[in-house]
Amino acid sequence: MNHLDTPTQETGPALDNGAGAPLPVPHVYRGRTVSGDAVMHVSRDLGKRFCTPAVELDNLVWSRTQAGPAFDLPIAQVIDFLVELGPRLHLDANPLMQQALESMIEVSPLGRRILENCYRDIPNLFARGVIEDELRVSLGDSSVIDGWMPRTLRGRPSRLRAFPPRLVHILAGNSPMVAAMTVMRAALTKGVHLLKLPSNDLFTATAILRTMAEIDAAHPLTQSFSAAYWRGGDENVESTLYRAQYFDKLVVWGGESAVRHAMRYAGPGLELVAFDPKVSISLIGREAFASEELLRQVARAGAADVQSFNQDACNASRYQFIEGNEDGADRYCEYLAAALGEDFRYGDGQGPVVPNDIREAVDVLREMEPFYRVFGGYDGKGLVVRSDERVDFHPICKTVNVVPVQSLRDATRFATVATQTVGIYPPQRAAEVRDALACAGVQRIVTLGESISDGVGGYPHDGMFPVHRFVKWVSEEAGDNSPSVSTR
Template sequence: MEHTETTVRQSADPAQDASLAPLPVPHVYRGRTVTGSAIRHVSRDLGQGFCTPRIELDDLVWPRAESGPAFDIPVAKIIDFLVELGPRLHLDVNPLMQAALESMIKVSPLGRRILENCYRDIPNLFLREVIEDELRVSLGDARLVDGWVERTLRGRPSRLRAFPPRLVHILAGNSPMVAAMTVMRAALTKGVHLLKLPSNDLFTATAILRTMAEIDPDHPVTQSFSAAYWRGGDENVESILYRPQYFDKIVVWGGESAVRHVMRYAGPGLELVAFDPKVSISLIGREAFASDEILREVARAGAADVLSFNQDACNASRYQFIEGDEDDADRYCEQLALALGEDYRYGDGQGPLVPSDIREAVDVLREMEPIYRVFGGYDGKGLVIRSDEMVDFHPICKTVNVVPVKSLRDGARHATVATQTVGIYPPHRVTEVRDALACAGVQRMVALGESISDGVGGYPHDGMFPIHRFMKWVSEESGPNQEIR
């Protein structure tokens, strides 16, 4: 595959003037670690300079004339390998994960405490029961990934297989869990996988892949993965890689611009699988006002949902609809603003400062009390706006819009196809709204305070079972008594 000097120059130009000492970012080519500093870049969020090896495009693809390394290995052996990998990823015993954490702190705005919690939770994604549930629920019959399964439809014999795919995964960097989930799910497909590293998580995926190589560099699963960084939108790389002669599907995580960019490459033979950008909400029933103690507990649960990776995740609550009048809503807002100033496992009590555009919008709302009321401040400890209608800006950086409603059904009317997760209090009242929420396009309903979960182990993700969607479903229908005409 041709890789011109033009590609290298265009990939290099964004970071030539980086003022910070560049971090070395290794690549992994089919299980083999490659180091180098040929290309300079700058990370998106914190402006940290980093350097990568020169991209070798030929090493990022697997020839279609050959089966992938894991195509014919029994999935039970893949599960055994992943289960062995889990304990090896524990932060206390893995120097690669330790080094990845230290480097991640320089490119991710999440900070050391949240990042360390993420890294300590990554091994849980490789527990046997999690992996087996993920495969069983996604495929229904795990035999489908190992070979051709006999079936009969309307008296006609045929065979079905979930055939190993060839996938590009464009990872998001708002949580290290994305890389770990991707490796686990991808390995179970038995396919071949190219991971495009995001500039705000350059190290988690490669640390996991390099740990796999330490266990067994020749293992088929190890050799089924490559990981590399290139600047998103570099057509000299993407126009060559994103072709059906190399890959079946592009799996993209990220914002609207990232998804729309990749859509231009989708077409016959190259399918797009998108984990789209989403917004999440909360529905809180009148039961929250049963006592002051219960109200504080509900506010803490509401804050936990807001603070999913400092409100930078799709499952982070941004709008909360509470069953009551304005006075009730104000009581809740007071407690919510206080709760947002506390630390949670994946959220900081002291977060980033509120952006200037939101400050300017909220300053205008302050002048319109009592129609609007504002609680908290712009200092990163939490900002809550109570309003009769949803505000017309996008709440970020620990900003929450609380809207009083007459009933949870009224709150549910604000859900759309862009709504991912809905946290509900009390949990039993989900039965009042779940059908309406599903009709609106909602993909997930949880008890308030439980929006942050691993999202694996048999649960759907963004309205699909990812492994099922990743596979190439192939039917063979040449029955033994069928005449060919």
Template sequence: MTQTLLVPHMIQGRLLDAAAVEHASRDRGQSFSTPTLDLDQLIWPRGSEPPAANLPIDQIIDFLVAVGERLDLDNNPYLRQALDDMAQVSELGPRVLENCYRDLRHMFQRSVLEAELQCNLGSKEVVDGWQALDLHGQKNRRRAYPPRLVHVLAGNSPMVAAMTVIRGALTKGVHLLKMPSNDLYTATAILRTMAELDPEHPVTRSFSAVYWRGGDAAVESILYRAQYFDKLVVWGGESAVRHAQRYIGPGFDLVSFDPKVSMSMVGREAFSDEATLREVAARAAADVLSFNQDACNASRYQFVEGDSESVDLYCQFLAQALQNDVRYGNGQGAPTPKDIREEVESLELLEPVYRVFGSYDGKGLVVRSEEPVDFHPNGKTVNVVPVASLLDACRFATVATQTVGIWPAQRRAEVRNSLASAGVQRIVTLGAVNGIGGFGGMPHDASYPIHRFMRWVSDEGED
């Protein structure tokens, strides 16, 4: 933690690695240095089309597939260096980070890319030029025109950077990626891999990835303008989204992936025998541990059909299961945050209305209550609430609820309409929050991002 890390920038296929400006990472206070920003280098003049605007989409997909083949952690020096440096700024830990980096290449498979484009836009052809439309007896044309986007990335998962690069390439647009202080390396590792494959490829020249301190008006007041970009794409918490809104105006729109809260629903079938209950608890724990409970899809509230005695047994098994590593989460985490510990300790005094399982040493806490607690469960803390039925649990879902994991799987159909009406965006089988969700053709936060990114332009009338 004493050595200053060097964070390179990638500018339209070129590497800049001068140590000119010093910063400190948000989560761990690690010092790092970056090149000086030249704002003129971070825009693509509107007087010329984006580099990939007229490149056939099949060629772009071919290029992305080739990039994915090179994203092999064992043979890619940029990923290896990124993994080493990321361990200094990320709270995920080396094991989870390595699993993420080993899985990045799967996101670049041809079938995934084609499904993402097909489901977002309806066809590949819509980005390859002007499509003829015969509407109301009149000849018209439309085009999903390549956009100019600034992306403010989140750092809670390396997959965010990969997802952004893939979606950006499929739009054929130009993209400025603002890296977060807790993921300073994933985006540049991917872009350096692109540049090694072909530094002059139109897709390579369509991306830049840089860092500046979030909220720096000297940078943002210049870049966040309609004369340079069409939209601002923001991942992050409420403060990040509200900050971005101040720059939105005519010709400059906001696409936000807002902060969300996820939950689980467990049917009475879980109590058929002890082996089943332990399996269900393990599934539920995996959903809690998603990126160390720092992802929107991580379960924080769980609603379980059963009486207090049965549900307490479930809580006991869940607390035990939280101690086990999963692919994207650590069984041993940091000690419970001070504010959470104080809240839970006050509830322990109210037993049996509340019961607490687990420990404050980073292995996980489970709080059983008759109604959801009024604090935000975090730091490997989960709130379990007994309910008479899964339909009863639907009343706790809101528009801020992203993912709901349900067990057993066949009971999803029983509640999915009620959950959708409440505002829920994604329903999965318990234990599967880190499945395909939000990518590879499925909606992301109740919409299709590439469709939102594009500029839909019409050309009306006879030729």
């Protein structure tokens, strides 16, 4: 395969006016860290300059003529390695993670506090209980990934294996947890994995892989991962890499444009596994009005769901439907707008200001009271719009649309296949709407205020169990007990 050695300039936001040197972004090839400044780029969100070494294409693939490094590694040893990795990722003890955090602040809009909370929570994803639950629920019997598991169907013997895959992971950068979840799940498949770094998280994945190399650079798991950055859409790289001769599946996170771009390469032998862009909602029952103090508490739980990574995550609530009349909804909106101005673990009380297109749309709605009412402001501390029907703009930057409904059942008509998470208060009322929500396409139902979770440890993600989807299911049905074939 050819190397790409020609420096390029990525188009994107305005440069940072040359203030300071560009951030160095290393690549990791099977336990080997490679640094360099051959290619200059600009980050997507903050317009920060950064540089990378030239992409070594031949180090990003594994030959199909031989098994991957961990294909035959016992799954018990995989788990032991991941469990050892977890404590090594603690922020206070790991200079690589510390350096990654400081560099992330330069390219991520989340800010130091939220990023530090993420980094401190990453080791939890590698706890033994989490890993074992993820494997057990995804694959059932772990022996199915260690070898050819015998089984009998309708009296006919056969053997089944969850065969290790060859995957490209096109990562999203709206949360550092994406990189950590990917490494944990990918390792459980025992396959080979190329991580395509996003420009708003250039450092988390490589810090994890470099820590794996510090534990054992020659370990089969360490040898099973590579990570590199190239500009998304660079056909010089992607038209070469995204081929069935090298990989089985493209695993893509991100917005609609990222998913549609990856779809161009999917085809026979190269499957697409997509964590699609999603929208989440909240359903609030009339029980919230039992007292003003309870309503205030429920509004704070609703704000917690909005605040997921400053409303930049798929599980962040954007539309909230409350059982009651407009007067009751307005009281809830007042408390919600106030709660949005508070800090949460993964959300800032002072977030990004509301963009001009939403401001213009809301200014028009202000003129239409009492059909619409607006609470809060455009300063990034929280904006809430109460309306009888859902607004026609997409709420972002801590903007919430609250709609009063006669019943929670009525609110289910607003759920679609693009709805990921639904937070419900009180939680016992989930039983009356869960079937209708599932029919509409919803993938996750939680208690209001609990939309943020690690998403691993045996829970489905976007309507699937990722490890189950990542592996290649192969059936071997030959053998002495196969029925004879009649020649007559």
